[in-house]
């Protein structure tokens with residue numbers, strides 16, 4: 502399989518690297534500055550599951566130069582999605598399916614509108630990864646689950662090819678038969694987790710210790726469940742409980758959004774909490790806790 506990775510950031514480099522390690526052909530489509538950094542330092546994975554250096558790195562800054570892609574792994578931040586759409590179209594026109602792994606939900610509709618429903622798969626990840634100063638990915642924690650699945654019946658074949666590749670890869674992979682439900686469950690969790698850790702500027706331990714603070718996160722989970730239901734996804738109370746790994750995370754665990762706040766980087770506030778508010782408004786649903794937390798974290802967005 503030939504995989505084009507758009508965004509050789511934390512997730513793109515990690516999963517692209519793992520797929521290359523398993524024998525896939527992987528081309529990274531990057532922007533100029535990242536290309537210079539990769540040419541200088543190469544691409545390397547530092548991971549609790551074993552390090553890996555990508556040999557014979559294939560990078561390009563032009564989507565037109567990528568021949569016969571089967572799959573595009575789209576792993577940019579939500580605020581960079583509009584800037585990738587021309588390249589996504591070029592690659593979809595060459596016959597590639599698009600596997601977005603962004604947190605959130607709005608990007609699915611945006612991509613479907615750009616390249617048609619048949620080309621867009623559903624995908625998400627559970628992993629803690631970041632780039633270091635050399636542009637190498639550092640994977641911490643012991644999980645790296647990639648969940649993917651068909652949003653349209655025409656996507657069975659490419660998902661089966663991905664199953665075969667995933668079996669050979671050093672990652673936890675799950676082919677879901679209801680990827681929309683999985684996307685909503687992750688969206689529910691990440692909206693609450695990133696919201697509360699970023700708003701308090703604390704990891705989950707101290708948040709959990711203070712009942713009044715933790716209750717805010719729990720109510721956000723409930724509001725997200727109601728939103729998922731309004732949007733046609735049957736997230737249940739049981740899903741809320743089992744997705745509520747807020748209770749099981751290590752005390753120091755925090756969201757990638759909170760880590761980005763600590764580093765002074767741009768945050769995905771509009772893509773995650775902002776997206777939830779737009780959807781809630783369209784469905785006539787009140788989500789006052791998400792609204793309040795969105796307001797609190799907005800000043801740190803950029």
Ligand SMILES: NC(=O)C1=CN([C@@H]2O[C@H](COP(=O)(O)OP(=O)(O)OC[C@H]3O[C@@H](n4cnc5c(N)ncnc54)[C@H](OP(=O)(O)O)[C@@H]3O)[C@@H](O)[C@H]2O)C=CC1
Nearest residue numbers: 508510511512531532535576577581584603604628629630
């Ligand atoms: N990191 C994590 O642990 C997790 C992240 N996620 C989600 O995954 C998504 C990706 O996050 P993450 O990998 O951390 O983000 P990163 O910021 O590490 O990587 C994104 C990369 O996209 C690149 N990029 C942006 N626009 C373009 C473009 N037009 N063409 C090519 N490359 C581009 C950026 O490159 P440049 O250097 O050019 O700016 C950057 O390297 C987010 O939605 C995040 O919420 C989900 C689970 C865990």
Ligand SMILES: CC(C)(CO)C(=O)C(=O)O
Nearest residue numbers: 626627628629756757758
């Ligand atoms: C919670 C976590 C680390 C799980 O992948 C995540 O998605 C994020 O913080 O962005």
